[in-house]
Amino acid sequence: MFRNQYDSDTTVWSPQGRLFQVEYAMEAVKQGSATVGLKSRDYAALIALCRTSKEAEDSPNSPLQRKIMPVDAHMGMSIAGLTADARIVCQHLRSECMSFRHSYDTDYPVQRLVTNLGIKLQATTQRYNRRPFGVGMLIAGYDEKGTHIFQVMPSANVFNCKAMAIGSRSQSARTYLERHLDSFMDSTKQDLICHGIQAIRGALGNQDSSEFTINVAIVGKDEPFKIFNETENQIYFEIAKTMGNPVTSDAEDARSIGGMIDMMDDMLEHGPSGSGSGPALDTDEESNAGLEPRPQ
Template sequence: MQPGQMAYDRGSTVFSPDGRLFQVEYAREAVKKGSTTIGIKYDGGVMLIVDRRVSSKLLEPKSTEKIHDIDDYIGCATSGLVADARVLVEEARKQAQTHRVNFGENIGVEMLVKKICDYEQNFTQYGGARPFGTALLVAGTDDLGAHLFETDPSGALVAYKATGIGNGRPAVMDLFEKEFKDGMSFEEAGTLGLKALSAAVEEKLNADTVEIGVAEIGKKFRRLSVDGVSDLIGKL
């Protein structure tokens, strides 16, 4: 680190002279070291694909949960620090339930993501706390259709047709730029997403190390069974 940076990287609330928040940038680096996570839209829904590859054969793959239910029609996938992600998922669930109790309806996907990002942004503006070292891909459906959002440790959010986070993001985005098409079917999107994941991890995929969540218009958010994942992998 340059000596001039030392005075500005000790707190998340201090800007450097060139307008950077170093703690937020370090949090983004934590996300880059996370497992590869993919989101892709298709005709009538959104698919989340996560690599949950384990580092030891003694570890139970199912214990490394990377896809979470937030509401009946909204789910998310995470990359980065697992504990930080769990806190954000709990906050998202609380916001969704509070909205349902107050207004008697499911919360909109964009509204929920903005509330999550507002919560994250507070940890970049006030002293005594650090930014969250995690990013979320939020997939869901509401009256406006199917949505895919990506959150950032700074509290920013972006809507995507297809995206990836984690250590395989460059390979995933390169493939999506070349091959993604609007209006793909469920099978086409699943095959393309798994192809991107395979390119990112550079290993052969199997159903035990891949987790897939699906949000479809008119249906509740769900995870594909092992057989369902195997079928999509078999079409690669």
Template sequence: MFRNNYDNDSVTFSPQGRIFQVEYAAEAVKQGSVVVGIASKTHAVLVAIKRNAEELSSYQKKLFPIDEHVGIAIAGLTSDARVLSNFMKQQCLAHRLTYGRDMPVRSLIDLIGDKAQVNTQHLGKRPYGVGLLVAGVDERGGPHLFEFQPSGMTEEMVAFAIGARSQMARTYLEKNVEKFAECGREELIAHGLKALKESLVQDRELTVENTSVGVVGVTGEGAKRVVEPFKVFDGQDVAAWIEAVADDKEGGDDAEAEAGGDAPAPAGETMEVDE
């Protein structure tokens, strides 16, 4: 049998047990620009690279606030992300009106996971072609970071990256994962931007036009614990963070040159980003 006999809908399994439309949706996530999320004991941070389709267009938004305590970063089809983000906003508002408090992040993630998985059960529907990193805080549980996949699978993460060339960012996160739990707000943002830099092609850099940062967290202890609302920083608001990361990189390069001369460039830096 040819492969395309089994990819006409999202409810038919191939003889190998695969659902090809779900795999196609996952491929759409891999074509999106990279986003990185990191969580510590006090904060959760999302950082993203924005793209512009052409020189005359504006940069596409990648970070969206959902509620005071939750925000998302997207990779994939922005139109599908808008549908999911509107659904999440409605659920958070309904929960607040009913119970008078913020919706637990885990409950919100379960709802969008169920909504996405339903699309693989009914003929005539297709999986959402977008992946999400969801950062939020609970009154009791503190900061959380969740990954959402088009299949409906959700998982809590300490740090993660999705999108084009995200494996390079994940490699950086894996090397530094033990540091994140004790990091403060500024340190988390610095780690996120460094991971983002690892995923860039050789001739591209982080700038105030193509970089977004989102932060949510908690301050204080016990009864004095206060939630810092999710806030997105763009433009000149991220300039200081980008300069700090660039200064660190230059300092590292100088140290390498003094210690051992020219170091070989990583093999991945010659690859091209999927535009």
């Protein structure tokens, strides 16, 4: 009722002990397009929904506003929330990675970089002359410790995850990830991507899928961070729809998926992709559909 008396800056607490500016930033994440991150032992994948603008519909050559951003050869991030804020954060991460590589001639450890990012975001919740970044991020990376999926929120909470979805209608995606969590262990790279696409399809709800474009990125062992092009995105989307067809028998499903993968390899002019396996989410107390991770 008296919220407007306590939301002028981030250092003013309400009588209930709330920081409304931080809550506004969290709300911006909830209103953003959904994005999913999941990993196996050798690969980490990011899948994001990108809203199709009217300009892109009128002109097919008009670029879309990407929701997946490369950070370094071994790392990238997908976003939900304010894209302008995400560009500032991404530029900071790129600068840190370049400085670390110049000093030590190696990749910046993913966990250390994300921890330092959380410290930077925390400062914006404590100073009256700054506002919290209104963007949530899923950061995927691969280093000497293996694959990583980190969730970073405007409140400066950093979570180490094995599968997570953020953004609008992301609860449906988290439910799918929980239901198929055990199958990620033996998933190939193609299966891992298809599981992510299947999860994010649930975030569409009753909305027209033609208004959205799916962006996919992968990073892993012996494979630098790569954002797929439109052709690859469409091929994987068709494969995922085949996997989700309940009337198709297992044999027909396997033949259809195998044929699509062969067609994809011919179109992209590379051999079959490797396989990977990995666990599910690091958490002791399961909440939020069993996928709420433990703060680091």
